[in-house]
Amino acid sequence: MNTPVNANLYALFAAHFPADREACCMETRDGLYYSWNDVERASAKIANLLLSLGLPPGSRIAVQVEKSPEALLLYLATLRAGYVYLPLNTAYRADEIAYFIGDAEPAVVVCAPQNFGWVAQIAFKADTGHVFTLSDQRSGTLLDRAVHQPDKCEIAARRADDLAAILYTSGTTGRSKGAMLSHDNLASNAKVLQQAWHWQPGDVLLHALPLFHVHGLFVASHGALLNGSKMIFLPKFDGAEVVRQLPRSTVFMGVPTYYVRLLAEPAFDRDCCANMRLFVSGSAPLLLDTFDAFIVRTGHTILERYGMSETTMLVSNPYEGARVGGSVGLPLPGVSVRVVNERGQACGVDEIGGIQVKGPNVFKGYWRMPEKTAEEFTGDGYFVTGDVGKFDAVGYLSIVGRSKDLIISGGYNVYPKEIESVLDEMAGVAESAVIGVPHPDFGEAVVAVVVGKSGARLSAEAMIADLKQKIANFKVPKRIVFVDELPRNTMGKVQKKVLRERYAKE
Ligand code: MCA
Ligand code: AMP
Numbered sequence: 001m002n003t004p005v006n007a008n009l010y011a012l013f014a015a016h017f018p019a020d021r022e023a024c025c026m027e028t029r030d031g032l033y034y035s036w037n038d039v040e041r042a043s044a045k046i047a048n049l050l051l052s053l054g055l056p057p058g059s060r061i062a063v064q065v066e067k068s069p070e071a072l073l074l075y076l077a078t079l080r081a082g083y084v085y086l087p088l089n090t091a092y093r094a095d096e097i098a099y100f101i102g103d104a105e106p107a108v109v110v111c112a113p114q115n116f117g118w119v120a121q122i123a124f125k126a127d128t129g130h131v132f133t134l135s136d137q138r139s140g141t142l143l144d145r146a147v148h149q150p151d152k153c154e155i156a157a158r159r160a161d162d163l164a165a166i167l168y169t170s171g172t173t174g175r176s177k178g179a180m181l182s183h184d185n186l187a188s189n190a191k192v193l194q195q196a197w198h199w200q201p202g203d204v205l206l207h208a209l210p211l212f213h214v215h216g217l218f219v220a221s222h223g224a225l226l227n228g229s230k231m232i233f234l235p236k237f238d239g240a241e242v243v244r245q246l247p248r249s250t251v252f253m254g255v256p257t258y259y260v261r262l263l264a265e266p267a268f269d270r271d272c273c274a275n276m277r278l279f280v281s282g283s284a285p286l287l288l289d290t291f292d293a294f295i296v297r298t299g300h301t302i303l304e305r306y307g308m309s310e311t312t313m314l315v316s317n318p319y320e321g322a323r324v325g326g327s328v329g330l331p332l333p334g335v336s337v338r339v340v341n342e343r344g345q346a347c348g349v350d351e352i353g354g355i356q357v358k359g360p361n362v363f364k365g366y367w368r369m370p371e372k373t374a375e376e377f378t379g380d381g382y383f384v385t386g387d388v389g390k391f392d393a394v395g396y397l398s399i400v401g402r403s404k405d406l407i408i409s410g411g412y413n414v415y416p417k418e419i420e421s422v423l424d425e426m427a428g429v430a431e432s433a434v435i436g437v438p439h440p441d442f443g444e445a446v447v448a449v450v451v452g453k454s455g456a457r458l459s460a461e462a463m464i465a466d467l468k469q470k471i472a473n474f475k476v477p478k479r480i481v482f483v484d485e486l487p488r489n490t491m492g493k494v495q496k497k498v499l500r501e502r503y504a505k506e
Contacts, residue, residue, distance in 0.1 A: 008158040010079040018228035041151035046077030048149035059107035064088035066136035086213035091472035108410025160184035169309040170415035178367030188360040189312040191220040199227040206249035208237040250277040280440025283411040291325035327396040337361035356382035407436030428456030448477040
């Protein structure tokens with residue numbers, strides 16, 4: 001009889017930990033060293049703490065903490081105990097957190113110690129049973145409690161389709177939706193990327209991305225964990241620090257802003273990249289100028305890939321073979337990608353259409369939104385990405401735009417509708433339109449165009465200060481302009497294209 005295989009993602013990682021368990025898994029800037037044994041034991045302790053709470057299967061563990069090795073251990077512990085990890089951007093403010101906690105109803109919330117007061121209030125109101133704290137300095141009630149737990153823990157048995165994580169992502173309209181990702185969604189993508197990007201013995205990942213989105217939590221960390229590779233763990237991206245650490249690293253991943261900022265570092269040159277094997281870019285379009293300047297400065301060609309919270313990675317430039325600037329590359333093995341016109345027919349070479357995807361990487365649906373989920377899939381099971389692109393004659397995909405009204409600023413997504421709703425609620429505001437305009441550092445910057453009520457005296461400065469209290473800081477418009485009226489088409493719809501053109505160069 002076949003023994004059933006445990007599809008728990010943690011089991012996959014554990015099977016690939018290096019034979020030398022005292023080797024380094026994570027090293028911090030302050031010289032802290034976490035061996036694979038440390039990871040095994042510490043994640044067991046946190047998993048045992050979670051298990052001791054007697055939570056029902058499928059319980060969500062919502063986490064809003066600063067980046068630290070312990071934050072990654074908490075993620076691994078959640079997998080190991082068989083619960084569902086729900087990471088939250090540290091920039092989110094009270095109203096945003098209240099929405100996520102209210103919607104996901106987590107059994108456990110873990111927050112930064114300084115936020116305990118307001119987060120606990122929100123969590124207890126939503127019937128969350130347990131609120132722990134975790135700082136980026138190895139303190140907080142989570143670790144205080146976990147330290148007394150046994151350092152061995154069996155990996156919970158999970159099926160391939162069981163949920164491993166929920167990632168909130170805003171859709172085309174309305175509030176954020178929780179994309180439900182299974183153990184197999186994540187495992188299959190990690191395995192495909194390990195092959196595609198030629199992860200190899202001796203690789204060292206320089207980890208500078210945040211841990212609450214697909215790029216830093218899954219693509220980067222999973223690559224190193226599955227390969228048994230060391231991670232140099234930086235608390236956040238800092239150009240000068242990255243330049244210092246590159247000579248000890250072989251793999252780096254970042255959003256385009258990281259590459260723009262690296263190129264602005266005078267010490268960033270061929271010498272500091274001499275040990276590097278791979279630079280990966282994603283989450284937002286990498287400008288051709290950046291791609292070209294990087295080759296000239298370092299001799300390395302950035303490998304650009306394309307992903308989404310709902311699908312993790314779907315397309316990538318090849319490791320061997322041409323990495324084409326301005327293109328996101330070829331569909332990954334096992335992933336089917338097509339470009340479709342308005343009539344639902346497959347587009348020809350160089351013909352622009354909507355990008356759709358099907359494969360083991362595609363999520364299980366939006367949390368408690370079966371209708372929304374159904375709307376985003378075609379009859380034959382393809383997920384409609386909302387991105388617009390074209391295939392060239394050799395099968396390389398280029399993203400040429402988005403059918404969804406989305407701004408990507410420094411790799412973070414901003415949905416205009418959400419900002420417009422907050423602006424429209426403000427005293428003296430009649431209506432508003434939020435757009436993205438080209439920005440040299442963030443790729444796109446958020447700009448709000450506001451019509452005031454007659455007689456209202458509005459101040460952009462005061463409005464920005466107010467917005468900073470209400471929404472995550474990366475969503476706050478870099479600029480607010482006042483106009484008498486918004487341009488509209490004959491149907492009465494605001495012409496954002498006109499606004500984008502008008503403010504693009506300012
Ligand atoms: C910070 N600020 C921003 C952003 N980040 N403004 C616009 N866009 C941003 N992304 C603002 C702050 O509000 C603040 O404004 C000022 O910049 C300085 O803040 P600070 O925290 O010091 O900024 P920073 O440390 O320089 O951060 C910029 C950053 C960061 C390093 C580019 O945003 C970052 O790490 N982004 C990566 C995002 C990411 O991981 N994306 C992957 C998503 P003020 O001074 O006015 O208060 S995963 C994904 O998209 C998919 C699925 C995929 O394919 O990967
Ligand atoms: P998220 O909400 O974090 O899932 O963002 C996913 C979106 O990021 C995609 O639908 C794309 O619009 C965008 N994206 C990710 N990678 C790239 C890339 N390499 N080039 C252009 N856009 C990208």
